[in-house]
Amino acid sequence: MGKKEKSYALGVDVGGSHITVGVVDLVSRTIDQKRLERHPVDSKGSLTEILEAWAGAIEPFCQHEVLSTVQIGIAMPGPFDYDAGISFIDSTQDKYESLYRKNVKDLLAKKLGVSNAQVRFKNDAACFLQGEVFAGIAKGYKRAIGMTLGTGAGTAYYHGTEAHDAARWGEEYGDSIAEEYFSTRWFAKKYQEATGKELSGVRELVDMKEESWVQAIFKEFGQNLGKFLVKFASEENAEIIVLGGSIAHSSALFLPETEQVLSRSLPGVPIKKSILGEESALIGAASCWYEA
Structure with missing residues (x-):
């Protein structure tokens, strides 16, 4: 890896009742077991409550790094515009409906004090398979x-x-x-x-x-x-x-x-x-x- 590329990124998994955050070494393709946190989230809560719960889980991991260089990858259920960071999860999904049509990427980046270019969202099922191809059974x-x-x-x-x-x-x-x-x-x-x-x-x-x-x-x-x-x-x-x-x-x-x-x-x-x-x-x- 070149000098400007970092060997670490934060991996975040958004579930229906929790959020899990970990530090992933992209060179050894391993997760740091000592820095792996799981926090409860009320997915039926308000936009503010959800963002505060997410930011509260992610923020401590950012403090180990220079804020301007933190790289965050988030596994997120759909429907969701992953490039733009806009949620289309509505009341039929029975979770996270308060995020509907909100630019979650911008709002979360602002709450964390990072630029939105440092936050990437990806479909959770795709992340599951990507993980297994990158470092697991499908390598x-x-x-x-x-x-x-x-x-x-x-x-x-x-x-x-x-x-x-x-x-x-x-x-x-x-x-x-x-x-x-x-x-x-x-x-x-x-x-x-x-x-x-x-x-x-x-x-x-x-x-x-x-x-x-x-x-x-x-x-x-x-x-x-x-x-x-x-x-x-x-x-x-x-x-x-x-x-x-x-x-x-x-x-x-x-x-x-x-x-x-x-x-x-x-x-x-x-x-x-x-x-x-x-x-x-x-x-x-x-x-x-x-x-x-």
Whole structure:
């Protein structure tokens, strides 16, 4: 790296209930475990409350650096104009609606006392895959796809330069859209059908994994996921598929089914679980400052 290029950048991951900030070494492609902070955020709060919570989490990291040279990469859920820094998250998303149509990049930069050129936003699903390509399980691959399974379904593709949001959550699938099949909502629906009760989270089902009806739910999920990924991987000519998100923690219960479906259509394409976990989005966000 040249003299003017810095080897460090701040990676920030904006979640529905928290913000995580870390220092990423762009040369060794590692995160400093001693400087990794997670702070709660009320995503239903006012614009001022949200910005104060974000700035409060990021600011201490800026003080270690000369303020004019801090580089900040932020993994942010959409819809969002990532270049301009304007949020289009509205009330249908049930989070961060007070940011709607606001220039979040300008407002946050001003609050931190940095120029807006020092702040870059990138889609959170794209950051997840970027992190795995930059420093994780997909390193060395020229074409990859990624999918995060959690409260929503994030999709991204990588064609050798940088990862991009594939925005396939709204694609037609089954009798609805992909996100209805590959998120917590699907498990909640199946649980309600089986028990008449509300599911607190997928972990609750995992705890009941000895039950044959629970195993059947995970098997069905795995088969659906396999069918979806065959189409996605084929269209992107992927050499590897990377899975992340909270539901991926229980992959032992559904991945064998997914692999079976994939092996029939795409025998040479491995499907791997993220090895960076929650840090993949942080590293991916920070790596938008990397210059080869």
